[in-house]
Amino acid sequence: MIARLVAALALAAPPQPVFAPPTPASAPAPTTTFHWQGTLSQGGLIRGTVPTGTVTVTLDHRPVPIAADGGFVIGFDRDAPAIATLVATLGDGRRVSQQLTIAPRAWRIERLATLPRVPVPDPVFAERRPPELAAIAAARARVTTASGWRQPFIWPAIGRISGLFGAQRIYRGEPGAYHGGVDIAKATGAVVRAPADGVVILAADHPFTLEGNLLMIDHGLGLNSAFLHLSRIDVRDGQAVRQGDPIGLVGATGRATGAHLHWGLRWGEARLDPMLVTGAMPVAN
Numbered sequence: 684m685i686a687r688l689v690a691a692l693a694l695a696a697p698p699q700p701v702f703a704p705p706t707p708a709s710a711p712a713p714t715t716t717f718h719w720q721g722t723l724s725q726g727g728l729i730r731g732t733v734p735t736g737t738v739t740v741t742l743d744h745r746p747v748p749i750a751a752d753g754g755f756v757i758g759f760d761r762d763a764p765a766i767a768t769l770v771a772t773l774g775d776g777r778r779v780s781q782q783l784t785i786a787p788r789a790w791r792i793e794r795l796a797t798l799p800r801v802p803v804p805d806p807v808f809a810e811r812r813p814p815e816l817a818a819i820a821a822a823r824a825r826v827t828t829a830s831g832w833r834q835p836f837i838w839p840a841i842g843r844i845s846g847l848f849g850a851q852r853i854y855r856g857e858p859g860a861y862h863g864g865v866d867i868a869k870a871t872g873a874v875v876r877a878p879a880d881g882v883v884i885l886a887a888d889h890p891f892t893l894e895g896n897l898l899m900i901d902h903g904l905g906l907n908s909a910f911l912h913l914s915r916i917d918v919r920d921g922q923a924v925r926q927g928d929p930i931g932l933v934g935a936t937g938r939a940t941g942a943h944l945h946w947g948l949r950w951g952e953a954r955l956d957p958m959l960v961t962g963a964m965p966v967a968n
């Protein structure tokens with residue numbers, strides 16, 4: 684159990700520190716403690732500021748990227764353990780420690796009777812999957828100056844939620860991975876919008892076996908979005924996007940039973956619940 688917890692902790696931190704450009708806003712008032720707002724829950728996210736004079740920050744001994752103005756964002760994995768510890772090391776060597784209590788959640792079980800575990804014959808999948816995974820890993824490793832992590836997120840599409848984050852999925856009786864994002868039921872061709880400012884880190888030029896036409900956007904400080912099953916991608920690799928910009932169209936490419944938008948959100952390796960970050964889905968009109 685302890686080993687599992689340690690492994691989960693190791694997965695929860697982002698790959699490396701990155702720095703966002705300083706904001707023109709006035710400097711924050713000096714403080715000796717961490718300040719934050721957000722949801723201390725599995726799949727949740729907090730944003731805040733570090734103690735004045737902080738040089739480095741760790742979450743459970745893993746480095747946490749901080750912005751030049753002391754801002755930070757931290758996400759808690761779907762399977763995050765109950766306790767996390769933030770430690771700031773100040774310029775004079777002093778340390779400020781803050782224990783965080785992460786609320787557990789109950790996850791739904793979803794049985795998908797018709798969806799195959801993989802949508803192509805196994806030999807084809809075995810050949811095509813490794814380069815796809817490599818492309819996704821390379822995208823996540825990219826560091827950009829995006830500062831969308833500071834913004835309140837908006838929904839990339841407005842519609843009925845047809846699949847919840849975190850649900851344990853069982854395909855034709857075979858247990859699969861849990862659902863790593865939220866599904867929004869929309870017709871093919873519906874516009875997908877950037878939920879926050881960012882930089883495109885992957886714009887697939889062909890459909891991936893599972894994700895279909897995959898678009899990934901970095902929001903800075905280790906936070907990034909993935910949009911799956913698109914029928915069209917309207918941005919290019921490296922492009923800066925603003926919150927609300929059209930970035931592509933809903934589709935049913937890859938492993939999907941019908942047209943919908945799958946939106947995945949991560950902080951480093953931690954998978955987050957977009958509903959906790961964005962809030963309730965507005966009523967469609």
Ligand SMILES: [Zn+2]
Nearest residue numbers: 846865866945
């Ligand atoms: Zn999905």
